[in-house]
Amino acid sequence: MTQTTVYAPSPADPAAFLAEAAALLGPRGLTVDADLMAPWLTDWRGRYQGAALALAQPADVGEVAALMRLCSQYGVCVVPQGGNSGMSGGATPDGGGHALLLSLRRMATIGPVDVDNRQVTCGAGVVLQNLHTAAEATGLRFPLTLGGKGSATVGGLISTNAGGTQVLRHGNMRQQVLGLQVVLADGSVLDSLTPLKKDNRGFDQKQLFIGSEGTLGIVTAATLKLVPGLADRRVVWAGVESIQAARRLMLHCENAVAEALEGFEVIPDPSLSAVFDYAPDMRHPLQGRHPWYALIEVVADRASADTLNERVEAMLAEAFEAGLLDDAVIAASETQAEAFWGLRETVPMAERSKGPAKQHDISVPVDRMPDFITHASAAIEAEFPGCHAVAFGHLGDGNVHFHILAPAGADAAMWEAGDGAAISTRVHDLVVEWGGSISAEHGIGQLKRAELARLSDPASVTVLRTVKQALDPLGLLNPGKLVPLDHELTKG
Amino acid sequence: MTQTTVYAPSPADPAAFLAEAAALLGPRGLTVDADLMAPWLTDWRGRYQGAALALAQPADVGEVAALMRLCSQYGVCVVPQGGNSGMSGGATPDGGGHALLLSLRRMATIGPVDVDNRQVTCGAGVVLQNLHTAAEATGLRFPLTLGGKGSATVGGLISTNAGGTQVLRHGNMRQQVLGLQVVLADGSVLDSLTPLKKDNRGFDQKQLFIGSEGTLGIVTAATLKLVPGLADRRVVWAGVESIQAARRLMLHCENAVAEALEGFEVIPDPSLSAVFDYAPDMRHPLQGRHPWYALIEVVADRASADTLNERVEAMLAEAFEAGLLDDAVIAASETQAEAFWGLRETVPMAERSKGPAKQHDISVPVDRMPDFITHASAAIEAEFPGCHAVAFGHLGDGNVHFHILAPAGADAAMWEAGDGAAISTRVHDLVVEWGGSISAEHGIGQLKRAELARLSDPASVTVLRTVKQALDPLGLLNPGKLVPLDHELTKG
Known part of the structure; x- marks a missing residue:
């Protein structure tokens, strides 16, 4: 579906911006070719269709920093993108075509693997599978994996704090990040790639950029933890x-x-x-x-x-x-x-082949998960006759993928817009009643931004919006993603 | 030594504030008695001597929140304090006597221990040793310990991201925190005590309050991770x-x-x-x-x-x-x-008994630590004849306590103010040259604030100051600690 809401305003002089950006990045680094841009303007699940002023593919952190200074100067918004394999539309621009799509895929240098310290420094564009291979070649292992490993990038995994099937023991992406290099909205560079095991100079600034979906800064490189290889x-x-x-x-x-x-x-x-x-x-x-x-x-x-x-x-x-x-x-x-x-x-x-379904990536406290599944399945099936609830996934983390299948013979588009949407609202309400989260591992993106506003603790939404305003006062970074908008705020 | 620099400005109407605070907290919760306040106005190492408008000891998070609303209203600064066992003067008010000393020690409820999920929720005032005992009683263990365990509190340990001797395997305090309850400068309460193992709703907000030494919010309770007991x-x-x-x-x-x-x-x-x-x-x-x-x-x-x-x-x-x-x-x-x-x-x-010494809590990348010790010891001993360098501590974390003993017979006060100060400057310069941190585990407090300003990446200092300004616009929370002041900034 084409995006109708536009979050990125039109810059005053897009032509002048594009001329300067082209001079900065060269022909490999910037394109406005519609065919070249097309694959990256739709999320892989086909839920969102966006447009962009251009596709920038900088070669290194210096180019990203210079580009952000240019964007600040011209008021151009930026949508950072890794492997375009996210689940919540967090890397797809809106349909206005005013934002720059910023791909980090060229920044794909790995290593060398530091075997003694069990860590490796990677560019944001490194594909997860390649990181696995590089670690395994030294007898070590990068202990996070997921279905999209052939396309998901380190930068995207960090920006969305990705999970997967090994979280039980090793934690989410957050737990794998030892250091980060981030370009801020004004083009300054925050660099904590130095692999210090202990560093107590204030709060851990890199945490701001893990899970914030590119709304506070652009992850350009990371130092990641490795673990002993599996014997x-x-x-x-x-x-x-x-x-x-x-x-x-x-x-x-x-x-x-x-x-x-x-x-x-x-x-x-x-x-x-x-x-x-x-x-x-x-x-x-x-x-x-x-x-x-x-x-x-x-x-x-x-x-x-x-x-x-x-x-x-x-x-x-x-x-x-x-x-x-x-x-x-x-x-x-x-x-x-x-x-x-x-x-x-x-x-x-x-499950998807059986017909239309609403999928929910949710978590509740681990020990309540079994009863939640029993209770929520019965509630939804009673309230929406003919629907069928299915739960599977990572019980160890309190995270279950909770899918509601449409009644047999339902028209997909009509059901999804009608009962399907009502079901999602109800599932999210139930999750909150049970002390859970409406996003266990897939993030908020544009998919759940309004639900985050509706259901989150207002103090938490205020902190998110306050920090966003402080670090990105011009609102250039990934507009419309994660951070609730003014009109979405609940009345206090 | 008495504090001469005053960071907390005088509120407009301290008497009216005290009357309202007394009504709010009752006699157990507020005192201006000099004898009762005295033990808490000097840090335990005797480096800093402060003064306070009053000592507040709220009983619960509701009282802390109401107190912060009052402080916002009257422009009263607050210095949060746990066990008063910090190493960097982070919990000692300045000498002006305008700030409220806010002790969390009455909020000392532990548990119950959740054995299945291996976690426990504690008040900020829980003493570390009591937490150890409570965990061990259930066959589990809280895997962080340090010399001050008989006085250090959960709130202080979190605010300073404390380390200790088990960091090699289990990490700093940051790694033990599953959830936090924090009162913000305006009196709103941020509560993430719900023990969700997976929750991907934006960046991890609780990280802002771990290691920020009470400058961004007041930790009132925490859900902490436990590990299997030692057999x-x-x-x-x-x-x-x-x-x-x-x-x-x-x-x-x-x-x-x-x-x-x-x-x-x-x-x-x-x-x-x-x-x-x-x-x-x-x-x-x-x-x-x-x-x-x-x-x-x-x-x-x-x-x-x-x-x-x-x-x-x-x-x-x-x-x-x-x-x-x-x-x-x-x-x-x-x-x-x-x-x-x-x-x-x-x-x-x-080491302390052998005469005056300058102590440095530093870290460098783990694999460089041995060579750093050799190099830095030789450099200091050559540049300051008669001094003797001693290094001991947590090699596994890249964190070594690096002490420089004064020449035999040196006058302690004169040496510390003269060569001692010059030595610390030189040690910190060396640490930065080697890619290290001037605070491995003791934090910044008031002791190293100017050094943080002098030696940190300007982008990092800017982020720290920007987030501080955003979350505490009136500058009420622990003024003069951690966050570099305007006049301390390096010229860019």
């Missing part, structure tokens, strides 16, 4: 009777193998059926069916690999004895382990 | 030939036991001699003397306790074989382990 892993597929039982099983696993528990995902039986409908060649790991499944990954580095098998077997044996699971199987090979993960990763596509 | 530990005392050798040994230990390595402290032989001079009943763990010693702690929880002994022995055997250490002994009992740690903890007092 081995065991992947378990377990059947349990309820989501509550899955939660009890997870607590048991945490106690049994502590930090070696790297993943704990839950999948309900209907979602698994959807997977088999969608991909008939996939195979069920267990003989019988169970209401819920847990996908459990336990890992070992070199120092702990010898005892991995016995620890996982003991963990499962104790769980059986305590009645914490109904059936379970350990993947017999790496191929089978990949197949188990393949089932989990196919859930979103399988 | 066992091994403490090793090793002799090595140089600080470079200590660094190589540390890398070996990290590779050998990974995250089980919880402490790695270094002590030079002259400091150990100073300990024996100061405390003659303490005993040397090894037969012979070595240029440097490493104190190594390896820990195990229930899941890994069985194999702890063999892992530590293998780690040391490999280190011997590889020539990474000259001699080492594993403490044979918990009593002996405590004695090893006692040696390390006595170093500061033993």
Whole structure:
């Protein structure tokens, strides 16, 4: 859909700006060619269609800084973009065509990997998969991964504080960032790439730019934490009777193998059926069916690999004895382990193939998640007859992807604009009632900005807007994203 | 020394403010009694002597919020204080007597400990040692400790992002904070105590208040992370030939036991001699003397306790074989382990007893620390004849306490004001040359504010001042601490 709301005002003299920007960046660094710009003006899910004054692709931090000085001078707004694989439209400009689309993809230098200190400094444009490869080549590992790893960039992952399937042990992107280089709205450069483990000179300024979706500054490089490479892993597929039982099983696993528990995902039986409908060649790991499944990954580095098998077997044996699971199987090979993960990763596509659905990336306090799923599913299905609620995802983090499928035969566009929108409002209300967050890992972008305004603590919205105003007084950075607008504020 | 510089301006009507504050807080919550205030108007090291309009001790967050609204209304500055055990004068008011000293010590509620989620919510006034006790009672552990644990409070630890001896594995206070409750300058309350593991609604606002020393808001409560209780530990005392050798040994230990390595402290032989001079009943763990010693702690929880002994022995055997250490002994009992740690903890007092010294809490990139110590010690000793440089501390974090002892017979006051001050300037210059921080863990407070202004990246100082101005436009919160003043800014 084309964007109708325009957030970036028209600059006074766009032609003069473009001439200066072209001189600064050269032909590789700036284009106004519609065909070259097109792929980057729509988000990958096809929800938003924007327009831009030009596409800038600076080669280094000096060019980004000079460009921002130029933008300040001419009043040109900037939409920073990494791999264009975000989930909330945070990197898609509005439809006005007045903003500059600023791609960091050319700034893709990795390393060298500092093996002793287990860290690496990367340009913002480094693609996640390439970072994985570079770390693994030195026997280390970058412990964050997600579906979009082939396109997501370091800068985008930081700006959105990306999550993924390893957050349980290693945390979100925030926890991986040791240092940042950021270009501020006025073109000054904040550089904390120096890898100091301890530095207590005031609050940690780099935190302002992690998760703020390019609204406070432009991430140009980062020093990232690495962890010892994986020597081995065991992947378990377990059947349990309820989501509550899955939660009890997870607590048991945490106690049994502590930090070696790297993943704990839950999948309900209907979602698994959807997977088999969608991909008939996939195979069920267990003989019988169970209401819920847990996908459990336990890992070992070199120092702990010898005892991995016995620890996982003991963990499962104790769980059986305590009645914490109904059936379970350990993947017999790496191929089978990949197949188990393949089932989990196919859930979103399988659900999507069944018809229109509203997806919600939400979290509540970890221990309330099972009851929330039971309660919210029943509430939505009662209030919107014919709809079907599906929950799957990262139980260990309190983050579940909560999808509501439209009634059979519903017209997608009509349903999404009508009941679908009402359902999302209701789901968000429920999340807030349960002390949760309307964005667990996908960010706010333009998708949830109004909901953030509607549902957040007013003090928190005020801090966000105050800091935004202070660091970007001209409002040049990613307008219309994340930060609630004046008219969206709740009346206090 | 009495404070001569006054940062907090005189409010227009202090009597009216005091009357309203007394009505709000009651007799337990407000006093102007000089004897009751006296202990809290001097920092524990006796470097700063301040004065206050009154001492406020609110009972809960509602009272703190109401008090801040009153302060905003009357233009009264506030100096928040926890255990008054800071190292940089951050909690001592100036000598003008116009500011309100705001003690959080009455807000000392702990818990209940949430064992499943391994977290606990505490009032800002909870003393660290009491938090340790509460966590241990449930089989868990709060993994941050330091010398002042009997007086340091949760609020102060957060406001200064305190470190300690377990940072190598568990990180600073910042890493322990899951949620915060903060009263802002205008009396509004920012509350993120809800324990969400994943929440991606913009940047992490609580980070603004960790390490900002009460200049941006007043921490009133926190949800803190706990870790599994220790089932066992091994403490090793090793002799090595140089600080470079200590660094190589540390890398070996990290590779050998990974995250089980919880402490790695270094002590030079002259400091150990100073300990024996100061405390003659303490005993040397090894037969012979070595240029440097490493104190190594390896820990195990229930899941890994069985194999702890063999892992530590293998780690040391490999280190011997590889020539990474000259001699080492594993403490044979918990009593002996405590004695090893006692040696390390006595170093500061033993050094202090030898005469005047300038102490520096600094960090450089971890891998440069050994060479920095060698280089900086030689430089200072050459430039200031008769002085003696001593370095000890947390090698694993790149943080070493770097002390310069005055020449024998020097007059303490004269030396500290003359050569001592020049030495600190020179040490800080060297730290910056080596890419380090002038405050590794003790914060800035009033002690290093001018040095922060002199030596920090101007962009970083600008961000600090901009955020301060935005969140505390009236300048009410802890004036004169951390944030460089106009006249201290370097000319750009």
